[in-house]
Amino acid sequence: MSSDVSADPHDQPATAALGAAHPLSRGVTAAAPLIRAYQGERMPQPPVWFMRQAGRSLPEYRALREGTAMLDACLDPQMASEITLQPVRRHGVDAAIFFSDIVVPLRLAGVAVDIVPGRGPVLERPVRTASDVARLTAADPAALAPDDVCGPLGPVIEGVRRTVDQLGPTPLIGFGGAPFTLAAYLVEGGPSKDHLRARTLMHADPESWQALMRWCADVTGAFLRAQVLAGASAAQLFDSWAGSLSLDDYAKHVAPASTRALEHVRGLTYDAEGGARNVPLVHFGVGTGELLKAMRDTGADVIGVDYRIPLDEASRRLGHSVPLQGNVDPAMLGAPWSVLEQHVRDVIERGASAPAHVLNLGHGVPPDTDPGVLTRLVELVHGLD
Template identity: 50%
Template sequence: MIRRMTNRRVLTDAPLLDAAAGRTPSRRPVWFMRQAGRSLPEYREIRANIGMLESCFRPDLLAEITMQPVRRHDVDAAILFSDIVVPLKAAGVDLDIVPGRGPVVAHPVRTAADIDALPGFDPDQVAAVVEGIGAILGELTDRQALIGFAGAPFTLASYLIEGGPSRNHERTKALMHSEPALWDRLMSRIDPLITGFLRAQIDAGVDAVQLFDSWAGFLTERDYRRHVLPHSARILGAIADAGVPRIHFGVGTGELLGAMAAAGTEVVGVDWRMPLDIAARRISAALQDDDPADGRGDSARALQGNLDPAILFAGESAVQAEVRRILAEADRAIDRGDARGHIFNLGHGVLPDTDADAITRTVDFVHAQPPAPR
């Protein structure tokens, strides 16, 4: 049953929301990052000759692309079809997503004047996204959550400073260390863009949100805590009153998991490099060290992850073996009190050449396993 309260659905049996809250779900929830698009032939057909960013700002397209994997795979959540740079583009930053390269910024941001010239955020700038969310909510069942999405501040700052994707983030790190006040000034201009975009999605009715830090794994924990954590915490804190689960995920962030959890999040995403039980122990221990007054239950977070996307190419028996291992790791962490729940996912996004049927079979296999114990 769905009861409506303004734009927010009240879902009484949504496995993803139950796992995020530490309740026993009716089945093990599963969704895949980058499930919306990439591997699906219907996605390639509908996106033919249409640019990525144009797709993100067309309500009909973003709604259809968001729903395609939900219809095909029976996943427990839709992830809004979007891109990390959408709030920058919406605000008026001159950028484009170049095929084969990624986001490219026409005028990189490297001086105080560049920072001061960055535009602000107005909810009207993402009216098309809000309209698309309404269409998606009209098609989802009462068991399927809709996850909103935004790039995290370090990743957006790196794109702005480097002018595009970077192998080493040398200009970004140089600014961070040589001019920390200027770095904070830049991050303080980025934070409202991200917060505004997340808030617009929440007000439109999404059931959860994910803050995705693609490049945070290039930082030491020391640098993350000094230069990034305060800003991610500000963003996540600004939406805490919305009452939706907040997921924080980064790539290559095994050494940062405790700090990322400290930013304020109910769910921590873990990439495929880190076993879930070890990740949960790190998170719990780090949060207790940050605030020794917290009890054990207050330091536990729900986990999300973490199948290596490449394993989907290895055949059904190999996939099932890895799924069993991951579920066992998650269950051990929950049994120890280091984790509150588990949402099955990949340890990063679906690879473009992945067989769509392999994804469907994996979802079916996860659903056939018992829910995580509580």
């Protein structure tokens, strides 16, 4: 079997225009600084938002979530929407990112998974053999119809719609876990330091691996597509564990599935000055400095960069050809303000080497971060000359 599990014209979603009510189609978010930067236009100040900006660093989040399990909160449209909006109100960031979790589509596809506090996603039954893969992939990802409000993705669709109705011109970013990260959780049964079982399956049984990756791509692709159809103005694919891979393994055994996942959204367009535009797609990975070009080649419009590599070096590796997002070191949020400010200014200066730059963290907001620091950081960036 070929290692190419990317787009198949017979089973990938067709190109389609977003509905007339979509914020991009109506022009509500199309001119937002974030969207313009994602499309390669350099802004006077880089737009800014933070990965995990909606979450444990906010006291209002902790109060709202008290007594509610993580996945239950994700699938409660009213709660998910309110959590998404909290950091926009508090910090004045240039984008919201929908509050959910990368394993939500796995749960909706019938996988017994839970998020254990202090540990993360844990699978009741890991997927480690050919028969395990066959059992899992017998569940047709097409059942996750991304435009069916009465289907499994209905709570996600409703949550996005509620959020967009209140955001006005601030864009909402939809997100999903990249196929490798989902597959790693499925095979390992939970978090892992080296993802050895997943990488072993990749080589020991490449046919089963490809089937697993294809299934993960379509499940997370449907999740992404549902968010965009419901009103998200951009989409980000997270590959939390791709940094454990060699470039060769990533290119041969992982990148084609990421391409396939992004294809679920790639064909969604809206009319803009100069013709039809696609919804901007961001690809971010942790520890992926050696994989940046291969990640770009999956079809991403923007590459997210973690804190391990300077933005100017990332841009050089990418031929200064693609907008970048990142990459303030989350550890700096706990440093004295003078140290953080100098670091942020350095990140912005290095980001000037890319066609456009969106300021973000090089990973998520740590739970013990002082929210006032994030608000002050946003004010700093918005006040730059």
